Amino acid sequence: MGVRIVASGSSGVGADGHDGAIVLAQSAARACLASAGVAGADVDILIYVGVYRDDNIVEPAIAALIQRDIGMSLDFAKTSVAGFSFDLLNSGCGIVNAMQVASAYLHGGAVRRVLLVSSDAHPSGRAAADFPFAAVGGALLLEHDADVTAPCFGRLQVRDGDDDDDGDGSGPGSEGFLSFATAGTNGRDHITVVRDHDYEERALALLSSSILEYAAAEGLRLDETLIVTSCLSPGFGDKVAAAIGVAAERVLSATGIDRDPLSSSLTIAWDQAARSGRLHGREPILFAAVGGGLTSACIVWRR
Numbered sequence: 001m002g003v004r005i006v007a008s009g010s011s012g013v014g015a016d017g018h019d020g021a022i023v024l025a026q027s028a029a030r031a032c033l034a035s036a037g038v039a040g041a042d043v044d045i046l047i048y049v050g051v052y053r054d055d056n057i058v059e060p061a062i063a064a065l066i067q068r069d070i071g072m073s074l075d076f077a078k079t080s081v082a083g084f085s086f087d088l089l090n091s092g093c094g095i096v097n098a099m100q101v102a103s104a105y106l107h108g109g110a111v112r113r114v115l116l117v118s119s120d121a122h123p124s125g126r127a128a129a130d131f132p133f134a135a136v137g138g139a140l141l142l143e144h145d146a147d148v149t150a151p152c153f154g155r156l157q158v159r160d161g162d163d164d165d166d167g168d169g170s171g172p173g174s175e176g177f178l179s180f181a182t183a184g185t186n187g188r189d190h191i192t193v194v195r196d197h198d199y200e201e202r203a204l205a206l207l208s209s210s211i212l213e214y215a216a217a218e219g220l221r222l223d224e225t226l227i228v229t230s231c232l233s234p235g236f237g238d239k240v241a242a243a244i245g246v247a248a249e250r251v252l253s254a255t256g257i258d259r260d261p262l263s264s265s266l267t268i269a270w271d272q273a274a275r276s277g278r279l280h281g282r283e284p285i286l287f288a289a290v291g292g293g294l295t296s297a298c299i300v301w302r303r
Contacts, residue, residue, distance in 0.1 A: 002145045002152035003102070003103050003106045003107070003142055003143070003144065003145060003152040003153055003301075004142065004143050004145045004152070005140060005141070005142055005270075005301065006036045006038075006113075006141045006142065006143045007032050007033070007035040007036035007038075007140075007141045008032055008035065008138070008139065008140050008141070008267060008270050008271040008274055009027075009028045009029065009030070009031030009032030009033075009034070009035055009138070009139045009271060010028055010031065010136065010137065010138045010139070010264070010267065010268045010271045010272075011023075011024045011025075011027035011028040011031065011119075011136065011137040011138075012024050012027075012119075012134070012135050012136035012137055013136055013254075013256055013257060013268060013272075014256050014257075015135075018121070018122075018125070018126055018127045018135050019121065019125075019135060020054040020121050020125040020135075021050055021052060021053050021054050021062070021119040021120055021121040021135075021137070022053070022054050022062060022065055022066075022119070024119040024121060024135060024136060024137030025048065025050060025062065025066050025117050025118065025119035025137045025139075026065075026066055026069040026070070026137075027137060028117060028118075028119065028137035028138050028139040028264075028267075029046075029066055029069070029070050029115060029117045029137075029139045030069075030070060031139065032115065032139035032140065032141050033070060033115070033139075033141065036141050038113065038141065039071070040067075040069075040070030040071040040072040041071055041072060041073065042112075042113060043070070043072045043073075043083065043113050043114070043115045043141075044082075044083060044084070044105075044111035044112055044113050044114065045083070045084050045085065045102070045105055045111055045113075045114040045115070046063050046066060046067050046070075046072060046083070046084075046085035046086075046114070046115045046117060047063065047085070047086060047087075047088050047098045047101065047102065047114065047115070047116050047117070048061065048062045048063035048066060048085070048086070048087045048088070048117050048118070049087070049088050049089065049090070049094030049095050049097070049098050049116065049117070049118045049263050050062060050087075050094075050117075050118050050119045050120050050137075050263045050264075051089060051091060051094070051120055051176070051262060051263050052120040052121060052122065052123065052131075052133060052176065052191060052262070053121075053123060054121065054123060054125060055123055055188040055189075056123045056178060056187060056188055056190075056191065061085065061086055061087040062087055063085035063086050063087050063117070064085055066085070066117055067083065067085040070115075072085070072115075088101065090291070090293075090295065090297070091174075091262070091263070091291030091292045091293055091295065092230050092260075092262050092263060092265055092289050092290060092291025092292070093158070093289045093290065093291045093293070093295050093296065093297035094118070094263050094291075095116060095118055095138075095140075095263060095264075095265075095266050095267060095287070095289065096156065096266070096287050096288075096289050096297035096298065096299050097156070097158075097297060098116045099116070099142070099153060099156075099287060099299055099301075100153065100156040100299055102114035102116060102142045103142070103152070103153040106142060106143070106144045109144070111144070112143060112144045113141060113142070113143050113144070114141075114142045114143075115139060115140070115141050115142075116139065116140045116141075116142065116267070117137070117138070117139045118137060118138045118139070118263040118264040118267055119136065119137035119138070119263070119264060120133045120134070120135070120136070120261070120262045120263055120264065121133075121135040122135070122191065123188060123189060123190065123191050124188075124189040124190070130193070131191070131193060131259075132174075132193055132195060132259055132260055133193075133259055133260050133261070133262045134257045134258070134259040134260060134261045134262070134264075136257065136261050136264050136268060137264055138261075138263075138264035138266075138267030138268045138271060139267065140267050140270065152301055152302055152303075153299055153300070153301050153302075154218055154299060154300040154301070154302065155217075155218065155299070155300075156297065156298070156299045157210065157213070157214045157217070157296075157297065157298045157299070158295065158296070158297045159206065159210050159213075159295065159296045159297075160293065160294070160295055161173075161202060161203075161205075161206040161293070161294035161295065161296070171196065172292045172293050172294055173195065173196050173198075173199040173202055173203060173292055173293075173294045174193070174194070174195045174196070174199050174291070174292035174294075175193070175194050175195075175292055176191055176192065176193045176194075176292070177191075177192055177194075178190060178191060178192065179192045199232075199294075200232050200233060200236075202294055203230075203232060203290045203291075203294060204232075204236075204239055204240065204243060204290075205243075206290055206294055206295075206296050207229065207230065207240060207243075207288060207289075207290040207296050208240060208243035208244050210288065210290075210296040210298055211227065211229075211240070211244050211286065211288050211298060212244055214286070214288070214298040214300075215286070218300055220284060220286060220300060222244060222245075222246045222250065222286075223246055223247070223250065224283055224284075225250065225283055225284050225285070225286050225300075226250060226252060226273075226278075226279070226281075226283055226284070226285050226286070227240070227241075227244075227246070227250055227251045227252065227285075227286045227288055228252045228253075228266050228269050228270055228273070228285060228286070228287050228288070229251060229252070229253050229265075229266065229269070229287075229288045229289065229290075230253070230260075230265045230266070230288075230289050230290050230291070231253045231254040231255075231257065231260060231261055231265045231268075231269065232260050232290075233260065234255075234257075234258060236253055237251045237252065237253025237269075238251070238253075240253070240288075252269045252270070252272075252273045252278065253265070253269050254268040254269045254272065255272060256272075262291070265289065266287055266289055282303050283303075284300050284301065284302045284303065285300065285301045285302075285303070286298060286299075286300050286301075287299050287300075287301065
């Protein structure tokens with residue numbers, strides 16, 4: 001048996017307003033389920049990978065709030081369906097980690113559907129000029145497929161840029177934190193994000209070398225593979241294509257967004273490609289992300 005990517009959804013892309021992270025996540029989750037024709041009650045596991053949250057919420061898990069909104073396993077006594085939801089944080093790489101976790105659950109046979117949800121927004125719920133991330137959300141629905149014998153998702157590769165020749169030991173590149181000196185007693189409304197001047201350059205170097213290393217290890221021909229990747233800035237996908245030596249059309253990166261979609265980057269890129277008909281082929285899909293840490297993550301999905 002294998003794992004299928006059944007549907008996707010996004011929210012906030014091209015919107016004039018500025019919704020909070022929870023609303024964006026809920027909207028993307030509902031759009032994804034509607035596209036699949038699946039009810040929230042039919043989801044077994046929900047994983048949320050967003051980083052920047054409303055009011056800087058730490059507890060409860062945002063996944064639990066999305067679970068409630070979509071009507072997933074709200075009353076075990078009535079439905080006898082045991083649902084499970086949790087948050088998984090790893091900057092822009094969280095969605096790739098979540099794919100590996102979801103694949104493990106689905107291959108175990110105990111669950112049929114896993115919903116991966118992401119979103120980021122300024123904790124104040126308002127637009128902020130110094131906040132480098134887009135207020136957007138995304139969702140992917142993965143499903144157990146008993147008719148497929150291929151593994152579908154391959155090995156997960158995670159690399160730390162400061163552990164090899166691509167890192168210079170100068171730190172995470174991009175870092176978000178709450179400065180009490182700046183926020184004072186209004187900590188719920190503030191976040192400080194610091195990006196090194198060479199963050200994008202270092203991230204591109206790490207990501208491109210990670211893709212080349214992963215492709216070699218997995219026997220992938222990159223000119224016959226679709227690469228779904230991050231979007232640190234407009235046109236970042238073209239930079240990735242040039243760095244790894246493939247045509248720009250082989251790289252799928254989010255468009256129509258003027259800031260980094262962070263945790264939703266790969267999901268939005270997938271959703272846009274699906275809606276434009278670019279995913280009808282049978283070539284393998286390489287999900288490759290990079291984020292603060294500085295960290296990269298790669299995983300292949302063979303169809």
